[in-house]
Amino acid sequence: MFQLLQHLLPNINRKGRVMEVAYRGATLLDGTGAPARAGVTILVTEGRIRRVAADAEFSTAELSGVEVVELGGRHVIPGLIDAHQHIATPPDRPLAEATLRRDFFGGVTATRDMADDLRQVADIARAALVGELVAPDIHYAALMAGPTFFDDPRTWQVSQGATPGQVPWMQAITAGTDLPLAVAMARGTYATAVKIYANLPGELVAAITAEAHRQGIAVWAHAAVFPATPGQVVSAGVDSVSHAHLLVHEAADRPLTTYQDKPPVDYARFAGGDDAQLGALFAEMRRRGTVLDATASLWATISRETEDPEQRARALANDGLSAALTGQALRAGVTVCVGTDRDPDPAEPWPPLFDELAYLVDRCGLAPAEALRCASHGGALSLGAADRLGTLEPGKQADFVVLDEDPAASLTALRSVVHVVKRGRRHDRATFDAERAALTDRTPTENGAEQA
Incomplete structure (x- = not known):
């Protein structure tokens, strides 16, 4: 003792x-x-x-x-912040600890876990907080989505022993849901935020966001929730949106329906990073202080790793889209944080965060110091922790x-x-x-x- x-x-x-x-x-x-x-x-x-x-x-x-x-x-x-990780899908405690240790010794002092099996994540977060593990501090989200999302196999991986959509860290939401109770259950996991994932209309996204904020918890959302559009998600007042390539659906040529049924994308239209419709969305994000968790380099990684020609072509198209939209958002003054949404073999000596930072410089036009600020100050804003993290100042x-x-x-x-x-x-x-x-x-x- x-x-x-x-x-x-x-x-x-x-x-x-x-x-x-x-x-x-x-x-x-x-x-x-x-x-x-x-x-x-x-x-x-x-x-x-x-x-x-x-x-x-x-x-x-x-x-x-x-x-x-x-x-x-x-x-x-300042310590770097990976604003998008998944360390327990499915739960694998030794792998999670090894991954976090690798990231920590690469300078990552905090991370945002964007929905996982919180039974395991909460224990790892506690151990990291009190020093039992040498790891970044972990801030995590409890997920909410429409009932039709819960046939996704990942939801079963993180709800083993229970029913997906019916556990506090992974809840199916309908118009009849008791939202004060649902948010209170999410808070009971000691989550930093509710993550709004998929298959919810704009009015429910707004209602969840309002209730979460009333109870003092942040809201992190996918950039398009389907059928909720990016514009509706931003207007709902969420604190951050994830995945730059999903922002393109603000300009979809038909109404959005479900996460599983995304409209086709006219990639050529957005290649210049100057689309007026998305420009209006970025202006609203800047006005509201909505943080963009771009995960911009993810598609480049997928394109290198996949052996399927069709998947590679799609990944390359989305890679170009991510670069164009992230660059446009940055030029519009939107705060961008640095998230990876991937965890390579922990035997790799350096965290994947370095790849996302390099992408912001090489593909999105930032200077190295500007990219680093996205990974520190931007990351702190994504966590709702800018009062204590992100810059090296007294206090x-x-x-x-x-x-x-x-x-x-x-x-x-x-x-x-x-x-x-x-x-x-x-x-x-x-x-x-x-x-x-x-x-x-x-x-x-x-x-x-x-x-x-």
Whole structure:
């Protein structure tokens, strides 16, 4: 028990005094949109940033008794946020933990789980929060959709032992649903938000959103809910919408019906990223502060991985659409967060978030620092946590990444992680690299077991 308490209270010394840590000599890109500053000290107390100022502004007396970490000009950025993951479809605890650990040591300090088996996700989130797992903090959603959505096999994977649509984390909603009770059940899972998925009309999307906000919980929705259009979803007041390619259905040439019956898309019409009808939608999103979880690079990945020619052609078409619409949204001033919606083999050394960031630069026209701000400040807005995450300022949670190289010059610098700090607790990338090297060095014995 004593060892566990020591682990959970890392900033308390043996005399009971709160320990402070000063990270000196940082080149700080703070996530506010300001340019990088050299020669900066970040003073961390009890897991929060107490002060950020030039090294010379800290006196010797002020740093007396403070642990000092000399960074020597290394680059510091806010912790990255993956705004779209699924870590339990179906539940696989060892895989989820390995994936989250890989992401964490790549600088991802928070993630948004967009509906899963919350029985498992809630326990993983608790373990990450209190430090039993080295993992990003997890903010998760309870799903709501129309009854006709629940023949989707994924809903069965995350409702094993129960009936899909009839559990608190995955509810079928109709005009007769007691919405105050439904939202209260979702809140009872300790979810951050309700996720509105599919097969609901605009009036029900608006009613769910209003009730969720009344009860103090956020609403995350697919960009098109079918039959609810993107415009109806945004007008309902949801906090974020997911999947840029779904926004195209605002200009559908026939009424939307169901998630399973999407209208055909005139890809050529939107290739220039300047469609007037979508421009009006983006203006409304900017006015309302609706965050776009673009998952823009997802289709490029699918196009590379599929062997089916028809699926590859569709993926390539949607890839071009995602790039065009995400770029148009960014130019219109819409806040974009960085979500991946995929979890590659955890043996991969770096998180898939890096691919989404590169896509925003290479395909959507952002500078590296602008893309990073989408993954920090934009991610914090998507979580409804911008008051404590997303920028490195006094009062914010001490979540940041120390890099050897300059990420404002090139995103390849993200692969030079030295330290990841979450809630003030420092973790060394070298520890993770040593673990990976030890696993790689293992060789099979004759009986199939492994030995170091």
